[in-house]
Amino acid sequence: MFGDYSLGDLGSIFAMQGFAGLILFSVYVLMALGLAIIFGQMGVINMAHGEFMILGAYVTYFCSEFFSAYLPSLFPGYFFVAMALAFLASGSLGMLVEWALIKRLYKRPLDTLLATWGLSLILQQTYRSVFGPREVGVVLPDWLLGSLPVTDTIEVPINGVFVMCLTALITIAVGLLMYKARWGRQVRAVVQNRVMAGAVGIDTERVDRMTFGLGCGIAGVAGSAFTMIGSTGPTSGQLYIVDTFLIVVFGGAASLFGTIASAFSISQTQSTLEFFLSGSMAKVITLLTVVAILMLRPQGLFTLKVRR
Amino acid sequence: MAGPDDQLQSRLRRQLLMGIAAAPLAGLFPKVAFADTPATSAVNTTGLAVTDTEVTVGILHSVTGTMAISETGSIQAEKLAISQINEMGGVLGRKIKFVQEDGASDWPTFAEKAKKLLVQDKVAAIMGCWTSASRKAVLPVIEQYNGMLYYPTFYEGLEQSKNVIYTGQEATQQILAGLNWVVKEKGAKTFFFIGSDYIWPRTSNKIARKHIENFMKGTKVVGEEYFPLGHTQFNSVINKLKLTKPDVIFTDVVGGSNVAFYKQLKAAGINLEKQTLMTISVTEDEIDGIGGDNIAGAYACMKYFQSLDNPNNKEFVAAFKKMWGEKTVIGDVTQAAYLGPWLWKMTVEKAGSFDIDKIAAASPGIEFTKAPEGYVKIHENHHLWSRTRVGLAQKDGQFKVVYESPDLIEPNPFPKGYQ
Numbered sequence: 001m002f003g004d005y006s007l008g009d010l011g012s013i014f015a016m017q018g019f020a021g022l023i024l025f026s027v028y029v030l031m032a033l034g035l036a037i038i039f040g041q042m043g044v045i046n047m048a049h050g051e052f053m054i055l056g057a058y059v060t061y062f063c064s065e066f067f068s069a070y071l072p073s074l075f076p077g078y079f080f081v082a083m084a085l086a087f088l089a090s091g092s093l094g095m096l097v098e099w100a101l102i103k104r105l106y107k108r109p110l111d112t113l114l115a116t117w118g119l120s121l122i123l124q125q126t127y128r129s130v131f132g133p134r135e136v137g138v139v140l141p142d143w144l145l146g147s148l149p150v151t152d153t154i155e156v157p158i159n160g161v162f163v164m165c166l167t168a169l170i171t172i173a174v175g176l177l178m179y180k181a182r183w184g185r186q187v188r189a190v191v192q193n194r195v196m197a198g199a200v201g202i203d204t205e206r207v208d209r210m211t212f213g214l215g216c217g218i219a220g221v222a223g224s225a226f227t228m229i230g231s232t233g234p235t236s237g238q239l240y241i242v243d244t245f246l247i248v249v250f251g252g253a254a255s256l257f258g259t260i261a262s263a264f265s266i267s268q269t270q271s272t273l274e275f276f277l278s279g280s281m282a283k284v285i286t287l288l289t290v291v292a293i294l295m296l297r298p299q300g301l302f303t304l305k306v307r308r
Numbered sequence: 309m310a311g312p313d314d315q316l317q318s319r320l321r322r323q324l325l326m327g328i329a330a331a332p333l334a335g336l337f338p339k340v341a342f343a344d345t346p347a348t349s350a351v352n353t354t355g356l357a358v359t360d361t362e363v364t365v366g367i368l369h370s371v372t373g374t375m376a377i378s379e380t381g382s383i384q385a386e387k388l389a390i391s392q393i394n395e396m397g398g399v400l401g402r403k404i405k406f407v408q409e410d411g412a413s414d415w416p417t418f419a420e421k422a423k424k425l426l427v428q429d430k431v432a433a434i435m436g437c438w439t440s441a442s443r444k445a446v447l448p449v450i451e452q453y454n455g456m457l458y459y460p461t462f463y464e465g466l467e468q469s470k471n472v473i474y475t476g477q478e479a480t481q482q483i484l485a486g487l488n489w490v491v492k493e494k495g496a497k498t499f500f501f502i503g504s505d506y507i508w509p510r511t512s513n514k515i516a517r518k519h520i521e522n523f524m525k526g527t528k529v530v531g532e533e534y535f536p537l538g539h540t541q542f543n544s545v546i547n548k549l550k551l552t553k554p555d556v557i558f559t560d561v562v563g564g565s566n567v568a569f570y571k572q573l574k575a576a577g578i579n580l581e582k583q584t585l586m587t588i589s590v591t592e593d594e595i596d597g598i599g600g601d602n603i604a605g606a607y608a609c610m611k612y613f614q615s616l617d618n619p620n621n622k623e624f625v626a627a628f629k630k631m632w633g634e635k636t637v638i639g640d641v642t643q644a645a646y647l648g649p650w651l652w653k654m655t656v657e658k659a660g661s662f663d664i665d666k667i668a669a670a671s672p673g674i675e676f677t678k679a680p681e682g683y684v685k686i687h688e689n690h691h692l693w694s695r696t697r698v699g700l701a702q703k704d705g706q707f708k709v710v711y712e713s714p715d716l717i718e719p720n721p722f723p724k725g726y727q
Binding site: 009013016017020023024027125128132133134135136137138139145146147149155157158159160226228229230231232233234235236238239240270271274275278279280282283 | 371372373374376377380505532533534535536538539540541543544545546547548550551563564565566567568571572574575576577593594595596597598599600601
């Protein structure tokens, strides 16, 4: 395969390939973070995660339409406004859903699976009825398109760099929130022992609602960012959901660090195999490896010791 | 389930009732009943849903689920054709009424709904299906209950049925002219195939590979890659493209993956003005989601583009936009779906009957001169003779036609030497 190429060519391809792996890693972390928070901290399996992402994507679409029609001079910066609005929209919908649906099912964790799956179907059909069944094209500001030439032969996509920075930022923010802020201590207390947390005066219902809202909000931001690399349509959320679950389950449900480690290993395996084999084979081998490891370690890569 | 005897009885009963209903009318308007509008008993001997004033057809597409994105255009085109035919007086003096069923992007549902349309509604024809999977699910039902399906999508070929008229192109019709053009015009020597992993891209690419390796000189395939449906990360394969530097990237990626592929191609700095890319899966419909900026410069190879410059098409585009809104776009399959009701109408009128067997026999040789794509004719094998065109994608989401095959291309669903 490599006989005909010069060393310089190969070097730059491997550099770009390494970068492709890192971009995939950031995409996976961003996808999985919201789900990991909800699954890990609340034990709720949110099958509608993809639809919360797509809500963010639609918000981005409407922002792009609004800015190009009314505020064309501010168009280059609209993406940041869109992400903030996407966070608010998906977050508020998440809190509403928690209040209306999830709250009633905490004692029946498996039923949340079914309920949120139903919710995902309802949301999909709502998007289809409201926004139309066709995909919409989100117009991106010019500075997000194209690539940065690092050397003559190495080119790095700008939107990839953007997703990497965004992921780093959100991960650090969530880390600080969970492990340094007072609110994070409350969340962890509720996870470790709900009854005792309530007894020492933590409003567990409020903590649950905020946690669910945060997870959904991050999904919204992810959806907004993914308009740069993927499609925006009523069922686009389904494209992400399998990978997302894979990462969260493989990483160990209750651990943010596990999510990151699992996203890293899966993305590197996937992107390397994709380069040396073909796309479908890469997926097959990645999935087989994950299945094999989960058979040996059903709890995932990392777990928190929790008193149940 | 009704046995054959029950069916016969109910058929007799219906014909008797129709006869009674028609009797006084026949007395009042003898000319209408016997000259312009032939008697129902004469044109419908198998108990289809045909009355003296109406004939019922079925529309069977997905309005929910993943495929709704693609199938919406087909439904719109079929409804437009039906309303235009009704304005002209209908078929054999009968207005077309349609029953619409939702296949819900689920293949068993398609089969079930097809059965419902045939058994319960007794439709005279079904306009429907989109993916090959849905057609394969419906085919045994259509054949068992002897229905007639007008199928609009370009597809992989290797199929022929008395009960199906294929109004889209089969793979050799669509691909070969495009490959010949790109080799001649662009001097292409090396090809890289990228497709979604299911039957249509795999069969199409197999045909393309055979053509490149066996039927053209000095050309070869340097890579062939498939991705699961819904795949959204293409950076690795894009690096492979940068390494192998093919003259032509030949793609049949479908659905949401399409959007991801072109966005990432552009982000990786592959400029389609310089790198030749030929797709057989992107129509104006898909560009809506991909964004004209992201795909401008790519070539698409199919039989119809919205921008075709002929009077039939101008009329069609204007009527379509008037019915469905100024912003709607029309892709290849949408146009093919529009042909269905018209071809059926002409076949019924040629056969002088709604009977399925007579329509199947009368279909070959039917010509439609008012087709938006130009002129089409039904072949013995129930596919259409049609031209193939190459379009260059523009920033506004339309294609500029850069090549048109000089002659109608014969449909060849079982190509020798390509299997």
